[in-house]
Amino acid sequence: MAIAGQYAVEDPLRSIPTTMLAAVYRGVNDVRMETVPVPEIGRGEILLRVHSCGVCGTDLKKISTGSHSAPRIFGHETSGTVAAVGSGVTQFRAGDRVMVFHHIPCGQCFYCRNKTFAQCSTYKKVGCTAGFEPSGGGFAEYVRVMDWIVRQGTVRIPDGVSFEQACFVEPVNTCMKGIQALRLRAGETVLAIGQGPIGIILSVLARKAGASLITAYL
Numbered sequence: 001m002a003i004a005g006q007y008a009v010e011d012p013l014r015s016i017p018t019t020m021l022a023a024v025y026r027g028v029n030d031v032r033m034e035t036v037p038v039p040e041i042g043r044g045e046i047l048l049r050v051h052s053c054g055v056c057g058t059d060l061k062k063i064s065t066g067s068h069s070a071p072r073i074f075g076h077e078t079s080g081t082v083a084a085v086g087s088g089v090t091q092f093r094a095g096d097r098v099m100v101f102h103h104i105p106c107g108q109c110f111y112c113r114n115k116t117f118a119q120c121s122t123y124k125k126v127g128c129t130a131g132f133e134p135s136g137g138g139f140a141e142y143v144r145v146m147d148w149i150v151r152q153g154t155v156r157i158p159d160g161v162s163f164e165q166a167c168f169v170e171p172v173n174t175c176m177k178g179i180q181a182l183r184l185r186a187g188e189t190v191l192a193i194g195q196g197p198i199g200i201i202l203s204v205l206a207r208k209a210g211a212s213l214i215t216a217y218l
């Protein structure tokens with residue numbers, strides 16, 4: 001690890017470029033591979049060099065319906081290597097393998113106390129960006145991870161777990177919340193409609209909770 005300017009960088013022999021490739025959403029069904037600036041990071045933030053990013057169904061829905069303003073860089077099932085850390089970051093070092101959540105609840109407000117996390121004002125803020133309006137940013141070579149995500153929404157990848165596997169932490173977490181909300185008990189039966197990636201994850205988690213499983217293919 002070496003110090004370059006205000007950042008501790010991953011590899012002094014591999015300098016961080018000033019530009020990168022990204023899949024930029026420009027409108028309905030319009031995603032273009034473009035060269036954009038590598039985002040700068042500030043105090044308490046990290047720069048992630050993306051290795052893998054899953055394609056969430058919500059990303060496809062946003063792109064196909066034009067529900068979000070353009071330009072944006074989507075992608076929020078992201079794993080990679082810490083390329084640089086801002087001042088004040090002590091829990092991660094350049095070179096660490098991590099996955100990042102793009103938004104997290106505060107855990108303290110009225111909505112969090114009542115487990116309606118999606119209404120939390122902190123949860124509604126997106127804390128990862130590759131430029132433009134923060135939208136996850138995983139469909140780019142580098143992602144800026146903001147300070148509150150660094151503190152509570154960045155997970156170190158254990159040895160033996162691949163970057164591709166780590167991408168599934170975010171969707172598995174989402175499915176786990178649903179399974180926990182069901183309060184499944186041994187002997188109950190669950191119907192999982194659809195066996196795409198999310199259906200399979202829900203099915204596996206339901207089985208692990210002790211439920212019997214019926215699946216339906218769409």
